[in-house]
Amino acid sequence: xxxxxELKTLxxxxxxxxxVDGISLDVPKGCFYSLLGPSGCGKTTILxxxxxxxEPDAGEIVLNGRRLNGLRPYERxxxxxxxxxxxxxxxxxAENIAFGxxxxxxxxAHIAPKVNRMLELVGLQEKAGRLPANLSGGEKQRxxxxxxxxxxxxxxxxxxxxxxxxxxxxKRVRIELKQLQQRLGITFLFITHDQExxxxxxxxxxxxxxxxxxxIGTPKEIYLAPATRFVAGFLGAVNWVDGxxxxxxxxxxxxxxxxxxxxxxxxxxxxSTFLGDCFHIQTHTADxxxxxxxxxxxxxxYAIGDRVHVWWHTSDELPVRE
Amino acid sequence: xxRLRAIFLxxxxxxTVVLFLIPLSIIVGYSFHTxxxxxxxxxxxxTENYQRLFDPLYGIILWRSLVMSTAATVLCLLIAFPLxxxxxxxxxxxxxxxxxxxxxxxxxxxxxxxxxxxxxLRDTGLINSVLLSLKIINExxxxxxxxxxxxxxxxxxxxxxxxxxxFSNLERLDKNLMEAAADLGxxxxxSIRHVVLPLCAPGMRAAAVLVFIPCLGAYLTPDLxxxxxxxxxxxxxxxxxxTARDWPFGSAISLALMALVMILLTTLLKQDGEExx
Numbered sequence: 001x002x003x004x005x006e007l008k009t010l011x012x013x014x015x016x017x018x019x020v021d022g023i024s025l026d027v028p029k030g031c032f033y034s035l036l037g038p039s040g041c042g043k044t045t046i047l048x049x050x051x052x053x054x055e056p057d058a059g060e061i062v063l064n065g066r067r068l069n070g071l072r073p074y075e076r077x078x079x080x081x082x083x084x085x086x087x088x089x090x091x092x093x094a095e096n097i098a099f100g101x102x103x104x105x106x107x108x109a110h111i112a113p114k115v116n117r118m119l120e121l122v123g124l125q126e127k128a129g130r131l132p133a134n135l136s137g138g139e140k141q142r143x144x145x146x147x148x149x150x151x152x153x154x155x156x157x158x159x160x161x162x163x164x165x166x167x168x169x170x171k172r173v174r175i176e177l178k179q180l181q182q183r184l185g186i187t188f189l190f191i192t193h194d195q196e197x198x199x200x201x202x203x204x205x206x207x208x209x210x211x212x213x214x215x216i217g218t219p220k221e222i223y224l225a226p227a228t229r230f231v232a233g234f235l236g237a238v239n240w241v242d243g244x245x246x247x248x249x250x251x252x253x254x255x256x257x258x259x260x261x262x263x264x265x266x267x268x269x270x271x272s273t274f275l276g277d278c279f280h281i282q283t284h285t286a287d288x289x290x291x292x293x294x295x296x297x298x299x300x301x302y303a304i305g306d307r308v309h310v311w312w313h314t315s316d317e318l319p320v321r322e
Numbered sequence: 323x324x325r326l327r328a329i330f331l332x333x334x335x336x337x338t339v340v341l342f343l344i345p346l347s348i349i350v351g352y353s354f355h356t357x358x359x360x361x362x363x364x365x366x367x368x369t370e371n372y373q374r375l376f377d378p379l380y381g382i383i384l385w386r387s388l389v390m391s392t393a394a395t396v397l398c399l400l401i402a403f404p405l406x407x408x409x410x411x412x413x414x415x416x417x418x419x420x421x422x423x424x425x426x427x428x429x430x431x432x433x434x435x436x437x438x439x440x441x442x443l444r445d446t447g448l449i450n451s452v453l454l455s456l457k458i459i460n461e462x463x464x465x466x467x468x469x470x471x472x473x474x475x476x477x478x479x480x481x482x483x484x485x486x487x488x489f490s491n492l493e494r495l496d497k498n499l500m501e502a503a504a505d506l507g508x509x510x511x512x513s514i515r516h517v518v519l520p521l522c523a524p525g526m527r528a529a530a531v532l533v534f535i536p537c538l539g540a541y542l543t544p545d546l547x548x549x550x551x552x553x554x555x556x557x558x559x560x561x562x563x564x565t566a567r568d569w570p571f572g573s574a575i576s577l578a579l580m581a582l583v584m585i586l587l588t589t590l591l592k593q594d595g596e597e598x599x
Contacts, residue, residue, distance in 0.1 A: 053501055073504035080505045086498035099516070100506035151506065256369045 004029040004124060004187040005050070005155055010059035012045050017195070020046045020056070021270035027155075027189060027204075030062075032181050034198040038234070043191045047157050052076050064154055074103070078158040079148035084165065085140045093143045094119060094128040096305035100151040118146040121180070126285045132303040140168050143281050145177075145312045149184065158190045162197060174200060195235045207231045232318050239291045239310075241265060250316035251293040253281055253308050255300075264311035267291055283310055353573035361567040371574035380558070380575070387554040390469060390544075391537035394476035395484075398533045399526060402484035406525075407518070409485075410492035421489070423483050432479060436546050440474055442464060443547070467549030475543040479537055484529035484547070491525025492518070527590050535583050555579055 002047065005027040012020040020042040027033045035043040048054040061068040068076055087096050094115050101111045119125050122142040132140055141161060148156055152232035162170045162177075177185040178201050181188050192198050198205050206228075207214045207222060215227040224284055226232035229245070238245045244263075258264050267283035270290075281293045281302055293308045302308065353371055357362035375379070409420040427435060442448050444581065445462035453459045463469060503513035541556030550557070555575065562572030 024568035051501075051505055053504075073501070074507045074509055078501070078505075082498055082502060084496070084498055086496065088502070088517055088521075090517075099503070099508075102516075103503075103507035103509075103512060147506065263386060 002029045003027060003190065004064055005033075006062040007050075007059075008060040008062065009051065010046065011057045012042070012049060012054065014038075015059055016116075019211055020049070023059070023208075023211070024208050024211055025213065025216060027187060030185045030187055031186045032178065032190065032201055034192060034205045034236070035194055035200040036195060036198040036205050037207060038214060039193055042209045042211040043193075043208050044159060045187070047080070047159055047191050050076075050155070051080050051157055053076055058110045077154040078157060079151055079153040081141075081144050081148050081157060081161045083159045083161065083216070085132075085144040085161075085164075087140055087143055087147070089132050092129050092131055093124055093135060093139070096132070096143055097147045097150050102152065102280070103113070114150055118150045121149075121277045122146045131159060136321060137165050138173060141173060145180075149180075150185065153186065155187045155189060158188060160192055161190075162192075163194070166280055170197075177201065197268070199235070200271075207234060209234075229320055232320050238318065239289075241285070241289055241291060245318035245320050246312045246316055248280060248292040248294045250312050251291060252311050253283070253293040253295055253299075253302070254311070255306075255308055258311040259311050262313055264309045265291065267308055267310045269304055269308055271304060271308040272302055281308075283308060285310075332581045334544040349576055352447055352570050353577055355570045356405040357568045359567075361563075361569060363569050368570075370569045372578075374571060375574060375578055383553060383555060383558055386552065387470075387538055387556075390476065390552075390554060391534050391540075393473050394480065394537045395530050395534040395539050397473065398481050399529060402481060402529060403522070403526075404409045406485050406488035407514075409489055410495075418428050420488075424485050427482065433542060433563050436475060436479070436543055439478065439547060440472075442488060443471055443474075466547065467551060469552045472554075475547040476540060477567075479543060480533040483532040483536070485523045487528035487532060488522065488525045489566045491522050491528075495521055496574055503580075527584065527593065531587060534586070538583065539579060 003026045007023055007025050010020050010023045010231060011018070022048060022275050023042070035046060037043050040233060043159050045054060046187050049056050050063075050068070052075070058067065067143070068078075087152045088099065091099065097115045097118055098111050100115060106114075115128075118126050120143060124142055124146065125302055127135060127139055127143075130139075131183065132143070135143060141164070146261070155293055162173055165173060174197060190198070191243060202219055204216065205222055209230050209241045215231045217225075222231055226235060226245075227240075229240075232238045237248050239248060239251055252258070252262075265285050267285045273280040273282070278297070278310075279294055279295045279297065283291050283293065285291060293310055335389075352363050354367050356366060359365045360522060372431045377503065409417055409424075410521055412420060421440075440447070443465040444450070445464075445466070447465070449465060450459075450462040454462065485556075499517055499521070500513055508516060534594075538554075539556050540554060541560045543558075544554045544557055548554075553561075558573050559575050559579070562568045562575065
C-alpha cells in the first residue's frame with residue numbers, strides 16, 4: 001500500500017532532554033494510524049513537527065512524496081484537531097468551519113455549500129449560528145473536526161481530541177470518528193495515551209516510549225503479541241510469572257490442579273474485585289509474585305486465604321522479546 | 323455582615339464625597355453664577371455661561387480638540403498594537419523588561435518630559451541641528467509650536483495607556499488560536515487580521531478610552547508644544563480660571579467636557595456589555 005506520510009529518523013531535543021529520538025514510521029494512505037504512548041513520550045512533539053509548529057533537529061518529514069521540512073504551517077496540506085479544540089471564540093460554528101476555505105481564497109459561493117455539507121456530516125446544522133461558548137463539549141469537538149476536514153487535508157492530525165469529553169460521550173464520539181474516517185478515506189494520525197482508544201480506532205498503532213518507537217503493528221498484533229514488556233504493560237494488565245507474561249483474562253483459577261497442557265502455579269487468594277461483567281481475583285504465589293485472574297460470575301466464590309491453582313495455556317503467553 | 327460592609331466601604335465613601343462629590347458640586351454651583359471682578363463668583367444666578375458655550379469660537383476649539391485627540395488616539399493604537407503584540411510574544415524575562423521600559427517614563431514628571439520634547443523639536447534643537455549639520459536642510463524645520471507638535475506630544479505622553487490594556491488583552495489570548503489559524507492556512511498577517519484583531523476589540527476600546535479622554539482634557543502639551551497658538555479645551559478652561567478670571571464660564575466648560583466624555587464612555591461601555599453577552 002502506498003504511504004501518505006513517511007517520517008525518516010526524526011530527532012528533536014530541548015535543552016534539558018531529547019524528546020524525539022530517531023523516529024521512523026510510514027503511515028499508509030487512508031489509514032487510521034495511532035501514536036500511542038504515555039504523556040511526555042514525544043508523541044505531541046512529533047505531531048507539532050508534522051504540522052509545522054516545530055522543526056526537527058534532524059530527519060525528514062515526507063507527505064505524499066513532498067518534503068515538508070522548512071515549510072510554514074500554513075503552507076502544509078495538513079490540518080489539526082487540537083486537544084483544546086482552539087475554536088475561534090468570535091466566530092460561529094459555521095464561520096469556524098469556513099475559516100480554512102476563506103484563507104484558501106475560495107469564493108463565498110463555493111464555501112457555503114461545503115460548509116453546509118460538513119455541518120450535516122457532523123450533525124451540527126441546528127448549531128451553525130452558535131458561538132463556541134454556546135456549544136457543548138461534544139459539539140465543539142465536532143466543530144473542530146469539521147473545520148479541519150472541510151479543507152480536505154492530505155493528512156489530519158488529531159491531538160487527543162477525545163480527552164476533554166466525558167466517558168460516555170467519548171465512546172460514542174469514538175465510533176462516529178471511526179465511521180467518518182472510513183467514509184472520507186482521509187489519512188488520520190491520531191495521538192493518544194489511551195490504549196482502549198487506540199485499540200478500538202486504529203488500523204495501525206505505533207507504541208512510543210521515551211522518544212522511541214517500541215512497536216508498530218495492528219491493534220491485535222500489539223495487544224496479543226507485544227514486542228516489549230513496556231508494550232505489554234501499556235496496553236493492558238499483565239501477570240509476570242518467572243519472566244513470562246500472561247494477561248488476566250487468559251489466567252484461570254481453580255482449587256484442583258489443571259489438566260495437562262497448562263502451566264500452573266500454586267497461589268493464595270488476597271482479594272476479589274467485582275467489575276460488573278466479571279470478577280478479578282488477586283492472588284500471590286509462594287515467592288510473592290502477584291497474579292490476577294479474571295473469572296466469570298458463574299465461578300464458585302473464592303475467599304481471602306483460599307489455596308488455589310492459577311493456570312493458563314502456554315499459547316496465551318505473551319511472546320515478549322525482552 | 324452589613325455593618326462590616328459599612329465599615330469597609332466608609333474610607334472610599336468618604337474619599338469620594340470629600341474629594342469628588344463636594345468639589346464637583348462647587349463647580350456645578352459656580353457654573354450658574356456670575357463672574358467676580360477679580361476671579362471667584364458672585365450673584366446673581368444665571369444660565370448665561372452655558373449659552374456662551376454655543377459661540378462658534380468655542381465650537382472651533384472643541385472641534386480642534388476632538389480632531390487632535392482622535393489623531394493622537396489613532397496614532398497611539400497604531401503604534402501600541404504591534405508593540406503590545408511583540409511584548410506579549412516575548413519570553414517571560416524579556417516581557418517583564420519591556421513592560422518595565424514602557425512604564426519607565428512615569429518615573430519622571432510629565433512636565434519635564436514635555437520640556438525635553440521642546441529641546442528636541444525647537445529650531446536649535448537636536449533634530450534640526452543634526453539635519454542642518456548633515457546639510458539635509460538649509461534652514462530649521464518648523465517642528466515646534468504647531469498642531470503636529472501637540473499631537474506628537476500627546477502620543478508620546480499617553481502611549482503607555484494604550485500599550486498596557488492591549489498587552490493584557492493579547493497576553494490572555496490562547497496561543498493555540500494563532501496556531502489553529504496557521505494550521506488552517508492563514509498567513510501571519512491573515513491570522514492577525516482575522517483572529518487576533520477581532521479578539522483584541524475590548525483591549526482596543528479600553529486603550530482608545532484611556533488615551534482619548536486625557537488627550538481631550540490636555541492643557542500642558544498644547545500649551546508648551548503648541549506655543550499657545552493652537553489651544554485645546556484644556557487650555558480654554560485653564561485660561562478662564564487664570565488670565566480671563568471667569569470662573570463660572572470655566573466651570574461650565576469643564577462640565578460640558580465631562581458630559582461629552584461620559585456620553586462617549588457609556589456608548590463604548592454599552593458595546594463591551596453587549597459583547598460580553
